[in-house]
Each structure stands twice: as structure tokens, then as C-alpha cells.
Amino acid sequence: MRRYGKHTDEDDVRVRPNRKGNRPRTNIRPKHEDAAEGFVLTVDRGRLTVLVEDRTIMAMKARELGRKGVVVGDRVAVVGDLSGAKDTLARIVRVEERSSVLRRTADDDDPFERVVVANADQLAIVTALADPEPRPRLIDRCLVAAYDAGLEPLLVLTKSDLAPAEKLMESYGSLGVPYVVTNREELASGDAADRVRERLTGRLTAFVGHSGVGKTTLVNALVPDRQRATGHVNKVTGRGRHTTTSALALPLPDDSGWVIDTPGVRSFGLHHVDPARVIHAFPDLEPGAENCPRACSHDEPDCALDEWVADGHADPQRLYSLRRLLATRERREGD
Numbered sequence: 001m002r003r004y005g006k007h008t009d010e011d012d013v014r015v016r017p018n019r020k021g022n023r024p025r026t027n028i029r030p031k032h033e034d035a036a037e038g039f040v041l042t043v044d045r046g047r048l049t050v051l052v053e054d055r056t057i058m059a060m061k062a063r064e065l066g067r068k069g070v071v072v073g074d075r076v077a078v079v080g081d082l083s084g085a086k087d088t089l090a091r092i093v094r095v096e097e098r099s100s101v102l103r104r105t106a107d108d109d110d111p112f113e114r115v116v117v118a119n120a121d122q123l124a125i126v127t128a129l130a131d132p133e134p135r136p137r138l139i140d141r142c143l144v145a146a147y148d149a150g151l152e153p154l155l156v157l158t159k160s161d162l163a164p165a166e167k168l169m170e171s172y173g174s175l176g177v178p179y180v181v182t183n184r185e186e187l188a189s190g191d192a193a194d195r196v197r198e199r200l201t202g203r204l205t206a207f208v209g210h211s212g213v214g215k216t217t218l219v220n221a222l223v224p225d226r227q228r229a230t231g232h233v234n235k236v237t238g239r240g241r242h243t244t245t246s247a248l249a250l251p252l253p254d255d256s257g258w259v260i261d262t263p264g265v266r267s268f269g270l271h272h273v274d275p276a277r278v279i280h281a282f283p284d285l286e287p288g289a290e291n292c293p294r295a296c297s298h299d300e301p302d303c304a305l306d307e308w309v310a311d312g313h314a315d316p317q318r319l320y321s322l323r324r325l326l327a328t329r330e331r332r333e334g335d
């Protein structure tokens, strides 16, 4: 897994050698050695629902965390009342290092980055084949976000009873993105869920999709316990129906992985995306970029990739696909 040092918002803690004996100079608080491990299931206006062993508890950030964000998927250390009893509130004193960070910018013109999900390994991009019509640019933008974050993308194409998948998949062939196709009949029989679940085993998968594509229907099929799982969260948060303003982590049956349902996305702001991280998902092209000018956009006259491909080192179609993806960083009307 790559680490994106300069992009993480992890506090950079360095332990300085201490010349004068054993007492550390800093006034760092005791390390909360008694803290329990927790996993953040959802966040609602500063209140976090955290799984500790098999209990769901409410917690808030300890003041010592400062402005550091805590998001769904985070592994945290919690102290205080961990009983999960009504009206109790534990404190999150530490956020463990993240293996990945899925971000979005609220808008391309708004450079403020929001972390959507921590520690995911896969991004399931749910798209209907019809009703609503697929939006290839939105798919491409989600792919860029996945590659930038170091997540493996998975295309989930729903409603194949309404339109075939072949035409849409033509433009993804050279990207080699894995995909699953589902339809109404297979949803009813359970085959759709089985097929998608095969791709989720042992992983933490964030699901994104435009409203109406069938994401909720699919997640409900994947997590038959959803009612119970969300009901449990509701009981703890004291709210009625779970409002999908935050992502929500749901366990797959038999501890076989996690699904993170996210609120319907209309777009994925890509202001934060670094072409150098995206090209990492193209190992066949990456060595060709070594001779690029500094901070090459890979879509400029001096880009070394043209020569690399012309010399037969890689398939021109791959370079075309990379450039198509990178171009989606520029927002167009309708995105």
C-alpha cells in the first residue's frame, strides 16, 4: 500500500532524543494504554457511532485530537464509558494510521478536501445501465478518485434487464476495470448479491453511485441484516430513520467484509487529485513518465509518454484512457 505522506492529515509526531535523562520534555499525556480499539461506523454532527468488540457505542472526539477529523472506517482508540448504555458517551483519544483515504473536494473550485472514508480497499461504482442513463464522465471521475486514493475500483452495472452492458463496457475494456452486472430477476433470486459478494470478501468496500441507480436495493441484498444493523445505530443515536448525510459501515454476513454505503453522489470534486498518483494505477505507463517534465500533467507537448508509447512500450489505447481520465479533472457542465 502506498503512503501519501504529504497528503495525509495525520499528525506528524516525532520523538526527539532527550539529552537530559529519561523524562520526556514534552507534556504529552499518558498514552491511554487502557483504551479500547474501535471502528467508526458512522458520524452524525460530531457524534460518532463506534463498534467496540460487539457493542455499538456513542463517542465524541477528545479535545486533544484538535481539528483532526475522524471518519467512517477509521480505527480509533476509545476511553470512558464503553458500556453502550443509553446516554453514555465515550471519548476517542487516538486515530490509528490509515491505510487509505478516499477524498472528495466538495466542488472542483473549492479546494477544501473532505475525507469520505478511511481504510477502504475497494471502491464500488454503482451505475444503472438505464433509468437513469449511465454517465460515463461520472464513472471516470469516480475511477480517478479511486486510483488517486489507491483503492481498487469495481464497476457494478445494475438494471441489465433494461439495457445491455456491452456498449458501456467498450470504453472500459482497456482500463481492465473489473465489473459485475446485475438485474432485477437476479436481485430477487439472490444471485446478484452472491455474485457481488464474491468481490467483497475480506475487504472494506465503499459504494458510491448517483441517486436512483439501485445502490440501496443492492446494499440491502448484500446485508440482509441491514435493518437490524441500522436499527441498532438508530437506537444508539436516538434518531429516527438513518439520514444518509454520512457514510455508514455495514458488516457483511459471517464477518466476511464491510460495505460502506455513502450518500448518493452527484459528482466527485477532483481538485485534490495528483496525476502522479493516478498514473500509479497504470504500471505499464508509469516507467514512461520518468522522463516527463516536473509536475507533468501527462497531457502536454513535452509529456514523455507519447514517445514511450510510439516506441512500442505500451498500448496507445492505455495512454488514451489515462488521458481521458485525467481530463475529467476539469469540470464540465453536467458533471
Ligand SMILES: Nc1nc2c(ncn2[C@@H]2O[C@H](COP(=O)(O)OP(=O)(O)OP(=O)(O)O)[C@@H](O)[C@H]2O)c(=O)[nH]1
Binding pocket: 158, 159, 160, 161, 162, 182, 183, 184, 185, 187, 209, 210, 211, 212, 213, 214, 215, 216, 217, 218, 263, 264
Ligand atoms: N429494472 C430494475 N430496477 C431496479 C433494479 N435495481 C433497482 N431498481 C429500482 O430502481 C429504483 C431505485 O433504486 P434504489 O435502490 O432506491 O436506488 P438508489 O441508488 O439507492 O437511489 P437513492 O436511494 O435515491 O440514493 C427502485 O425503484 C428500484 O426498485 C434492477 O436491477 N432493475
Ligand SMILES: [Zn+2]
Binding pocket: 289, 292, 293, 296, 297, 298, 299, 302, 303, 304, 305
Ligand atoms: Zn507526462
